Amino acid sequence: MEAMRQEIILGCVFIYLLLCIGVGLWAMRRTKSAGDFFVAGRGLGPVVISLAVFSSTLSGFGFVGGPGLVYATGLSSVWMAVCSALGFATGYYLISKRIRMIAEVRDTMSMPDVVFARYGSETARLLTAATIILGVLGYLATQILAMALVLQSILSATDMLADISLLACVVISSAVLIFYCVTGGIIASVYTDLVQGIVMIISGALVVITAYSVFGGGFTEVSSILLEKDGEDIMPFGTLGSMASLSWYFLFGLGLAGQPHVASKMMMNRKLSDNRVVLPMTIFGYVIAAMLWVSVGVVMRALVLGDVALPLGAPDEAAPAFLSTYAHPLLAGIVFAGLFAAIMSTADSFLNIGAAAIIHDIPKAIRGKSLNNELFWARASTVGLAVFAAAIALYSGDLVAILGAFGWGTFAAALVPVILIGLNWKQASAKAAIVSISISLLINFVIQLYGIKVPYGISTGFLAMLTSMILFIGISLLEKPKKLPYDIDRIMDL
Template identity: 35%
Template structure:
């Protein structure tokens, strides 16, 4: 029954992907869907890609190990959605409309009149996307491994094959529509697990009492000892609330909304729906209590907590629906990352730098985009057979890469006219190099700082950006010719 429901769900997603093929005419439709979507579609796409397989599989595993402290990620990420809409949504949508921007590096080259900024930020997006995609693939393999009762390698191969068909075929139109459907499934699954699991552990008070007996730190916002202390709390604030503005798979969706006036509704819907799906993370708390009282076997890896809990404690029909919700989280973010990764290569490096802006035919652009998407899938698939970390920490590291490389040059740069191209070049390079280097040193055990490596890199990048901008001469820029506040309603409707 679980398998049947899962197959039906995947077939529906595949049909949407294949059906969307006929709407793909050029890079504009492949990457931004022709800027034609309403607030509900954009909002649910933003909340579903913010959650991801990292959220639905990796974070319940971290909650299982660490308790309530991990929920600060969800709280800060919900706040981050509001911050991103407040700072970036309107200017990004208007710049995209006026100048035809399709990607984040498109906008950044325009802002700083610099190909170097385009290249560095495109490489940062590619690096972060590969890391995040590894997290999605590992989550996908863990889920199918449990459902099908097969080894991880075969499960990973099946999941990636299905994902490839509908992402390569459908592009962003497929992604937005499947995100919409998948977020509805994710909300339903989260509520079912939260309510059903709470009954199993005897309510919140009883559960918290048992968790406190296991370790008093399990019920605290941060731990008194160990790695999830006050510095982790501070790190989550920087990476997930401030750093949300640098997540290209999320903020690039601001390009796609039909009208600027719809953004305020999309913001409320996105934050609310994301907050509901965070309820699924209680799976980690439920599983920890049940393992301790002998009702559930201890998982071989924290990444298996969600699939094991669902399979063990829900009837097959409900379990099938919940598994579909988890698969939805994984696939919605996978498609978003594959598209931003391929756009960073085709649009931002090949077409705009190597070919120096040479115009390609729409058919050739689309063909290159699909080929590169397939290449990125192949590379990340190979790396995912032996990933260096748990799903949760892989996803966290990728958020850190994006935050450090993109937040200062994007968010500060669109607000601060004094920012210069020299500051942007050095800042984005410092963010990319430091975030990757510090994470590698941490994984190898060479240097394990109290503050998260991504947060450190973002602070270094922001400080560098401001310092060098103040030392260098600013230039006039077409981006600031747009009147963000004074446009009349009639003009908003036209946009």
């Protein structure tokens, strides 16, 4: 079986891609309106929602970037994963009920719709849509690039496609993504998320077992090697130190609920009472899949620092190198498919919310109504957005890295105060929402654009989020409370 390793990996990935195309075709028959395209007609069950929420949260970053970061900096980045219990708690305590209720009474399709319903401000809606487009472009470009790089690494290992170009890999992987997103919209997206979530859970569990058996002494031997060679890396704050780690905990823990691709899924469930089941299932799935992040990272670091393996060319090679060297060919195949799953499940969510911002939210904010024939334009803008993001991924040089880093922090800093606090505090004002979104964008952009290094490795997204939260509450407290629309006022009493 070892001799057939590349063929097995390729076969697993091929089957997975075919499955995505099949789901797209199936979902096309169920997508009859823009409401179906963007929020699945608010008719999804708890299993689909929970797997969609966790798989779109744990993107390709968790499967490639995460192990790479642990290899490079020890456990510092694991604060981004350990905070998931807080992140999902804030999401379900603070927004899941109200966002779903607002979706039902106002027929909202997107986060900017919810912001408009809450604040009655077209400017706030426009700024939210602009934030989403900026964040989506960065995130989507990095996901497409990651998808193409993984495909290139698989195909170039075969004799027939040894010289395949990155452009060809971008075209192949984007074509599958675009196909199922255009044909089936969010229905295809969440049902592929279901498949992707299951693949990610299986991959996570199997990889931990494999990682455990790399050293005869299991993780105890891994820890002993790392304690001897450095020590700080296997301690809770890793090599980046305590303030860098804790700033990530703040940003990722309190910021998860502000991620539009996660929060918008909370509008799609059939029944409010499903949330009781969705929350634990989401956490379970996330934890199992995230174990890959930690286990592969620490094992690869121990192998290299312990002089058992040669240093990697780059930290992001940690997961692929581990799979190609230590995993059974069939497991490697499943995990590579899981890797595609992780990337695609996030990318399809971004395509969906980005398309909604372009054809639904911005026209509504500017001319007071959405476009005619929204479903057609939703499909057209999905293609346009994917092609534009692919072009950024291929030709923008450093811009893709800047936009990618900009993603999570942008969403968290701009949307957490407006959504998380705003849906639970009646005095929150439109002016505060506008100022906090604008300032958070400004801080994030200036720091990223000018490459400003923050002392102690403190996250720039954290600084932007903290500032926007303080401004949001401070400005709202200074203003006189305004009367809310009747329906929103009643919902906020529940």
